[in-house]
Amino acid sequence: MSRILKLVMSNTKQRIVVVGGGVAGLATVLELERLVPQAQVTLLESSICLGGVLASEQYAGFTIETSADMFTVDPSAALDLVRRLGREDQLLTTTPTRDRAYVATAEGIQPLPRGFSLMLPADVDSVLASPILSEAGKQRFLQEQQVPPGDCSVDESLESFAVRRFGREVFERLVQPLAGGIYTADPKTLSMQATMQRFIDMEQEFGSLIAAGKAKAQKESASAQASGARYGLFRAPKDGMGCLIDWMVEAVDRADLRTNQTVTAVEKNGASWRVTTAEEIIDADAVVVATGAAVAGRMLSGVDSQLAESLESITAASSAIVVLALDQKQFRSPLGEGFVGYGIICPHVLGRQAIACSFSSNKFSNRAPDGKVIVRCFIGGALQADLVDRSDTNLLAIAMSELRQWLGVEGEAEWSKFYRWRNCMPQYTLGHLDRVAKIEQRVQQLAGVELAGNSYRGVGVPACVESGTAAARRLFAI
Numbered sequence: 001m002s003r004i005l006k007l008v009m010s011n012t013k014q015r016i017v018v019v020g021g022g023v024a025g026l027a028t029v030l031e032l033e034r035l036v037p038q039a040q041v042t043l044l045e046s047s048i049c050l051g052g053v054l055a056s057e058q059y060a061g062f063t064i065e066t067s068a069d070m071f072t073v074d075p076s077a078a079l080d081l082v083r084r085l086g087r088e089d090q091l092l093t094t095t096p097t098r099d100r101a102y103v104a105t106a107e108g109i110q111p112l113p114r115g116f117s118l119m120l121p122a123d124v125d126s127v128l129a130s131p132i133l134s135e136a137g138k139q140r141f142l143q144e145q146q147v148p149p150g151d152c153s154v155d156e157s158l159e160s161f162a163v164r165r166f167g168r169e170v171f172e173r174l175v176q177p178l179a180g181g182i183y184t185a186d187p188k189t190l191s192m193q194a195t196m197q198r199f200i201d202m203e204q205e206f207g208s209l210i211a212a213g214k215a216k217a218q219k220e221s222a223s224a225q226a227s228g229a230r231y232g233l234f235r236a237p238k239d240g241m242g243c244l245i246d247w248m249v250e251a252v253d254r255a256d257l258r259t260n261q262t263v264t265a266v267e268k269n270g271a272s273w274r275v276t277t278a279e280e281i282i283d284a285d286a287v288v289v290a291t292g293a294a295v296a297g298r299m300l301s302g303v304d305s306q307l308a309e310s311l312e313s314i315t316a317a318s319s320a321i322v323v324l325a326l327d328q329k330q331f332r333s334p335l336g337e338g339f340v341g342y343g344i345i346c347p348h349v350l351g352r353q354a355i356a357c358s359f360s361s362n363k364f365s366n367r368a369p370d371g372k373v374i375v376r377c378f379i380g381g382a383l384q385a386d387l388v389d390r391s392d393t394n395l396l397a398i399a400m401s402e403l404r405q406w407l408g409v410e411g412e413a414e415w416s417k418f419y420r421w422r423n424c425m426p427q428y429t430l431g432h433l434d435r436v437a438k439i440e441q442r443v444q445q446l447a448g449v450e451l452a453g454n455s456y457r458g459v460g461v462p463a464c465v466e467s468g469t470a471a472a473r474r475l476f477a478i
């Protein structure tokens with residue numbers, strides 16, 4: 001029987017420390033309270049508020065999302081959590097009449113081919129009809145059906161996989177910008193196995209992704225394929241993603257949630273653990289570290305230097321979001337007037353400075369007053385890391401230049417806000433799954449320490465909820 005399980009079964013009070021108060025840390029706390037009602041749980045968060053990167057602001061009648069603006073229901077961990085918290089009735093689905101994504105090209109923006117989901121073409125004719133690709137690019141796209149499946153035992157980068165299957169043009173003009181908007185990653189090093197295993201599986205099962213796309217399209221109704229991405233799967237709280245955090249915090253029963261507490265070390269102390277902050281030392285029977293991997297590595301360096309090294313080798317990219325409020329009347333180009341897309345993605349090959357522009361008020365109702373538009377422009381990421389440190393004025397100029405170029409926006413934004421997320425998006429580079437497996441093995445040896453958060457097995461909100469929940473369960477061998 002594990003030491004921890006023995007402790008749970010005894011009548012002694014459990015002292016458990018959770019480090020990091022993002023969505024993963026809070027999910028850990030809720031699960032610990034559910035599993036071990038007698039436990040004495042303390043969460044230590046370094047910043048002045050809980051939620052980590054997740055937050056929303058209400059400003060001048062607008063709802064601003066400062067990082068994530070929605071979550072998927074597949075996998076379902078975030079939706080399941082919302083249901084458990086009794087808040088499902090407060091979730092919005094995306095506005096179906098506006099579910100188009102656009103791609104920037106040298107000649108202007110073009111709709112993403114219908115049914116094109118990241119790398120899966122559910123509607124071949126739509127790809128062939130799209131002016132995004134040249135004739136040669138389309139011919140190469142069609143040849144994908146003859147490309148044999150790769151060696152799935154070898155981890156391949158996104159760029160290598162997509163170029164091998166569809167040719168360079170499809171990669172540069174469609175796949176890179178679509179993936180870039182999600183992972184803010186360098187596709188040369190982004191691990192397919194760690195981020196898009198489903199496409200590897202489809203390649204193996206159907207022989208080609210075009211064949212897989214056709215099979216999928218046959219299964220789904222015409223309306224479900226209407227957009228490229230599977231937008232029907234996304235949800236967000238009516239008043240913004242920050243509500244997820246508010247709801248979780250309200251559901252916490254007895255745990256002590258402390259902000260402004262930076263943990264500097266987690267060390268072994270006989271049979272238990274010692275957690276050090278600038279202000280105090282807390283003894284604990286178990287610790288869950290739900291910070292980014294590099295921070296976790298530094299904290300645990302005194303316990304296991306090899307573990308620390310592996311953790312610190314998981315890097316993270318930075319990005320900036322410029323949030324702009326505009327009046328609909330400022331959109332003056334034919335496409336800009338009454339623009340109904342969810343967003344515009346910008347291929348890196350175009351040499352521009354934005355990764356994507358996301359139209360929050362087109363995605364969800366309740367994000368802007370009538371007649372107003374709220375746009376979030378993403379800048380930086382692994383491919384243009386230095387841009388994050390530009391001044392607000394410079395970032396605003398980049399964002400406005402995109403909107404002028406693509407949608408004929410005239411005048412200036414009514415207001416703008418800037419959010420910089422430094423080292424917040426973990427990079428699942430080649431070999432990531434092996435690194436994580438090694439980390440998990442070493443953590444298991446520690447008995448009483450668990451890791452959670454977006455650095456390991458998924459960056460999306462549902463994966464982070466799941467990681468926190470699973471860490472709590474592992475602690476008690478459940």
Ligand SMILES: Cc1cc2nc3c(=O)[nH]c(=O)nc-3n(C[C@H](O)[C@H](O)[C@H](O)COP(=O)(O)OP(=O)(O)OC[C@H]3O[C@@H](n4cnc5c(N)ncnc54)[C@H](O)[C@@H]3O)c2cc1C
Binds near residue numbers: 070292
């Ligand atoms: C710009 C952006 C857009 C995104 N968009 C989406 C989206 O639309 N949909 C989606 O599903 N996901 C999205 N994501 C991803 C998702 O939001 C995150 O992966 C997830 O919220 C991370 O949660 P976490 O708890 O693992 O980490 P974090 O939110 O980073 O929380 C970690 C916490 O640990 C704290 N901490 C760090 N060091 C210490 C220390 N020494 N002591 C104590 N505390 C410490 C930090 O202050 C932080 O609060 C986005 C992410 C970003 C950055």
